[in-house]
Amino acid sequence: MAERNDIILNQFEEYLTQIALSPATITNYLADMRNFVRWGKKTYGDDFSLITVAPEQIRAYRNHLLEEQKRAASTVNRHLQALRKCCAYLTQTNLSPINAAEEISLVSGEKGTSPQSLSAKDVEAFLEAAYQTLSSIAKRDAAIVNLLVGAGLRLAEVSGLQLDDVVFDYPGVHLAVRDSRGQGKRDIPLSQEIYKLLKEWLLIRPKTSFPYVFLSREANPVSSRTVQHIVSRCAKTARLNGVTAQLLRRTYALRLLEETGDLDLVQQRLGHRDSGVTKRYLNIENPQTDADG
Known part of the structure; x- marks a missing residue:
């Protein structure tokens, strides 16, 4: 007869x-969860169950990975992400009365081990700053910064975005982004909020023969340098230090990975040639090196 935790993981x-x-993401999640179950049985006995796991047990596991196993912050956080996903599933299916991982914080990476990103509060302040400019270009700037942090576009991809790249497909809209590195196009779905901002800008965009989405007050295409200037101005207004377009793109990627757990999806959205590039970009270690012996 199958062990109860095995049944749960099969359902998961x-x-x-x-x-x-x-x-690949599913395989990694399951490997991390099996590591957790093995540790739980060794620590709390054979009756250890995913259904009754408590927050303090997850905290103890986090400390075990950090202090005893000496795992990097990025590795510990990957294990915690798997636990968050599994505990959320157990709650949604009424297998567990509480989400034991919901309030467990991720580990702050040491310098050079964890990619920098903006917190949700900082992102909100940064986006609000885009509106604190001349009314004639506030809608443009709001659309630009939202594409950077909400769609993960590169500087050159924002400045090079053309009208034909905005594809309206019921019930939403997506971008057919021309890769700034000459690797063709990639589709990026837009949230309703970004779609609304983009639509508001297009309604007041100066009429010109230029095919580019974003134009200056003089109706000329904006440059990558102008986009970076917009980022710097918004960061200064929001009193945030060290904000660059690269940081916004990384913030987008980390949030997408946290929400979906799908590294392949993040790779596709960022336009990376393979998942190895994405792992290095986000400083994610290979899960195969994490197995508890």
Whole structure:
């Protein structure tokens, strides 16, 4: 007869497949969860169950990875992300009365080990700053910074975005982004908020023969340098230090990975040639090196 935790993990695997996570991501999640179960049984006994796991047990596991196993912050956080996903599934399916991982914080990375990103509060302040400019270009700037942090575009991709790249497909809209590195196009769906901002800008965009989405007050295409200037101005207004377009792109990627757990999806959205590039970009270690012996 199958062990109860194994049954739960089999059901969890079916759930991950249903929500269309990549096979590699599913494999990694399950490997991390099995590591957690093995540690739980060794620490608390054979009766250790995913259904009754408590927040303090997850904290103890986090400390075990950090202090005893000496794992990097990025590795510990990957284990915690798997736990968050599994505990959320257990709660949604009424298998567990509480989400034991919901309030467990991720680990702050040491210098050079964890990619820098903006907090949700900082992102909100940064986006609000885009509106604190001349009314004639506030809508443009708001659309630009939202594309950087909400769609993960590069500087050159924002300045090079053309009208034909905005594809309206019911019920939403997506961008057919021309890769700034000459690797073709990639599709990026837009949130309703970004779609609204983009639509508001296009309604007042100066009429010109230029095909580019974003124009200056003089109706000339904006340059990458102008986009970076907009980023710097918004950061200064929001009193945030060290904000660059690269930081906004990384913030987008980390948030997408946290929400979906799908590294392949993040790779596609960022326009990376393979997942290895994305792992290095986000400083993610190989899960195969994490197995508890």
